[in-house]
Amino acid sequence: MNALVFICGFCIVAVLVYMARYSGRVRVEAVRLIDAPLDQVYANVADFAQWQQWNPWLAPGTQASRTISDSGDQPGSTCAWESGGTGSGSVQHVRLLKEQRIEQRVRLRHPFVVSGRSKWFFARVGDKTEVRWSLRGRVAFTMRAFAATVQGSLALDCRYGLDQLAHLLEPAEAPRYGIVHLGVREVESRHYVYDVYQGPINALAQAVRTTVAELRQDLASRGVQAAGAPIAVYFKTNIKLRTTMCHIGLPIHRAEDAGTLLARELPAHRAYAVRLEGDPSAVEVAWYHGMQRMVADKIKPDQRTPPFESYLVSGEEANACVTELYVPVL
Numbered sequence: 001m002n003a004l005v006f007i008c009g010f011c012i013v014a015v016l017v018y019m020a021r022y023s024g025r026v027r028v029e030a031v032r033l034i035d036a037p038l039d040q041v042y043a044n045v046a047d048f049a050q051w052q053q054w055n056p057w058l059a060p061g062t063q064a065s066r067t068i069s070d071s072g073d074q075p076g077s078t079c080a081w082e083s084g085g086t087g088s089g090s091v092q093h094v095r096l097l098k099e100q101r102i103e104q105r106v107r108l109r110h111p112f113v114v115s116g117r118s119k120w121f122f123a124r125v126g127d128k129t130e131v132r133w134s135l136r137g138r139v140a141f142t143m144r145a146f147a148a149t150v151q152g153s154l155a156l157d158c159r160y161g162l163d164q165l166a167h168l169l170e171p172a173e174a175p176r177y178g179i180v181h182l183g184v185r186e187v188e189s190r191h192y193v194y195d196v197y198q199g200p201i202n203a204l205a206q207a208v209r210t211t212v213a214e215l216r217q218d219l220a221s222r223g224v225q226a227a228g229a230p231i232a233v234y235f236k237t238n239i240k241l242r243t244t245m246c247h248i249g250l251p252i253h254r255a256e257d258a259g260t261l262l263a264r265e266l267p268a269h270r271a272y273a274v275r276l277e278g279d280p281s282a283v284e285v286a287w288y289h290g291m292q293r294m295v296a297d298k299i300k301p302d303q304r305t306p307p308f309e310s311y312l313v314s315g316e317e318a319n320a321c322v323t324e325l326y327v328p329v330l
Contacts, residue, residue, distance in 0.1 A: 056161030
């Protein structure tokens with residue numbers, strides 16, 4: 001019995017020592033140039049009554065309860081939300097310097113626990129407004145080892161929040177995007193020819209355009225047509241380093257159509273699908289929201305099959321682009 005107590009105590013101490021190695025700090029900053037007057041942009045951040053329209057921690061399409069203090073645009077004002085399995089937390093104004101700066105206290109309780117300070121900076125750039133949003137804080141002690149993952153998630157939250165704020169205020173023709181949750185779908189098997197991409201995530205879009213053009217040319221030279229929209233099949237992604245290794249490919253009707261090109265089969269499977277309508281640069285945000293919804297709906301991913309993107313509509317006009325994302329599920 002004494003040996004068992006000793007072992008249990010040793011394990012607890014070992015875990016605490018291991019967690020203590022990590023500071024748990026998270027530091028995030030996002031910047032966006034918004035095509036709207038400074039006074040309008042500032043007002044939509046300073047007044048918590050407006051946050052319902054762009055709050056990044058309120059996932060679109062989910063039911064949420066929201067509480068705002070009587071005066072939503074003064075020091076001490078608080079906005080709190082609870083949206084079931086997708087997120088809960090609160091933001092409190094600490095200091096407001098009209099049309100220049102806002103300081104806030106932030107407490108997130110779900111899907112991870114973070115406490116810290118948020119700062120907003122506003123500056124006129126011609127007839128537009130530059131918004132800089134920074135967030136500094138710490139994760140809960142039990143999450144310290146995962147601080148880098150939490151930081152990556154918060155970076156996407158801040159980017160999404162500024163994007164939604166811009167979509168709310170900018171002219172209708174400005175580049176924007178929408179995220180549509182399609183739910184679980186049956187995905188048919190497909191053969192595809194491909195080239196391997198390994199590098200920064202933010203360079204993938206250009207690589208897709210170049211690689212797909214080369215694959216099309218090679219197939220056309222042999223009288224073969226692609227059997228569907230271009231795809232990117234992900235095999236390894238490092239969120240912290242923002243790098244990925246994937247196949248950029250074109251579906252083909254038969255395996256023998258590949259000729260000398262690299263070819264592979266994506267097996268039939270079930271997948272949770274998300275559609276990104278508009279600006280393709282927001283694909284990371286779409287993946288993030290898809291995974292959040294899966295967690296909220298208790299849908300388990302199937303790691304035996306790689307996730308992939310299908311570029312249904314692409315081109316120079318960002319608003320016209322359509323990309324579907326597929327996460328294999330059990």
